[in-house]
Amino acid sequence: MKLVHVFALLIAITNTESFSFNAFPFLSTVATAAPTTPVVDTNPFVPKELKSVVKSVAVAGATGRTGQVVVQTLLNEGVSQVVAVVRDEEKARQVLPVSSPQLKIVKADFGTSFEQVLEGVDATIWSLSKNKNNDGLPKLVVCSSAGVTRPTWSDDKKKRLVGAADIPIVRLNPFGILDVKRESEERLREACNECNVPYTIVRPAGLNDDWPAGSRPIFSQGDVAVGRINRKDVARILVDALTTPSAVGKTFEVVAVAGYPPATTMETALSRLRTDQEGPPSDEIINAVYHTMQQLLPGEKQNSAGLAMGQTYEQMDQGKTGRLGERGQEDAASAAPKPTS
Ligand SMILES: NC(=O)c1ccc[n+]([C@@H]2O[C@H](COP(=O)([O-])OP(=O)(O)OC[C@H]3O[C@@H](n4cnc5c(N)ncnc54)[C@H](OP(=O)(O)O)[C@@H]3O)[C@@H](O)[C@H]2O)c1
16 A cells, blocks of 8 residues: 655644653654754744644654755744654754754654555554644644646546646656655545544645745645745745644645735635535636636746646746756656655
């Protein structure tokens, strides 16, 4: 069975006393830190003060590019304890602010077996389900990816929504990464529902750190979003979800529109989205969302289905080839991370 391939996964623990990492068979504590003054970020998008609703947050994939920003954002928010779950302690010492007394580094020895990872995740979810503090906020926030359902679409749907179905990552789907993520999402939803753990699954479109941070996130459902978002904005959304009641039980995509400031809270936008239990939007709604999202694509040609992997919208506008070569001849395997690595 294939399973959990999700990074920048946050687990909010509101009551540290009732929580022990001994419940995690795959974790062991490795590092502590010297004192430093936490930077307090008075981010206006947080509807409730994060540190007043969670005392401790675990971050899986903490050494990743998004994960690092998630850790820093949580520290900036003044969360009492941030537990960075990592597989490489040396890398963690290099890329994480280990001098912060609020930061604890925990090694997760996932090995290469997905089975082991699932065991760990199930244990985590089960453990969290014992948490009595049901405050109506997400306790598990997962960073997945836009596009995970597209390989399963019918030929008719792929044709109708070609600008979403035929983008490079879906067309090439290296190592079946989208399938691994989709199956992981399914397992997580199932486990969270069984254990009554409030969760949120965020599916960002293309992560691009040259795209301006602090851009307006546009949330949608139906898996038709295509575009860009800066990892800083993804991290902000993952953290803000922890204090956003309308994020509970929802899976949604997000892109960011540059040059347009973010709303002060995600609550209003997310309250308009469907819960996973309500099921997906109708085909009619998905069509409408698709055509709107296509207008938000960067560049002038806005031809997402014509892109080669590694080619930017700007290069397409200028008639330039992308870094991985012509469309249809890209070496996707060399550019993509393997799902297990
Ligand atoms: N690239 C895109 O355009 C795009 C679009 C949408 C969604 N996403 C997804 O968004 C998430 C964040 O992306 P990113 O670029 O910030 O990620 P990243 O920098 O590649 O970091 C991935 C993290 O996952 C950890 N990891 C990988 N395999 C693992 C394993 N088998 N066991 C334990 N940890 C493992 C890595 O650990 P190490 O630090 O030790 O390597 C790293 O901390 C990823 O899930 C990515 O697939 C990406």
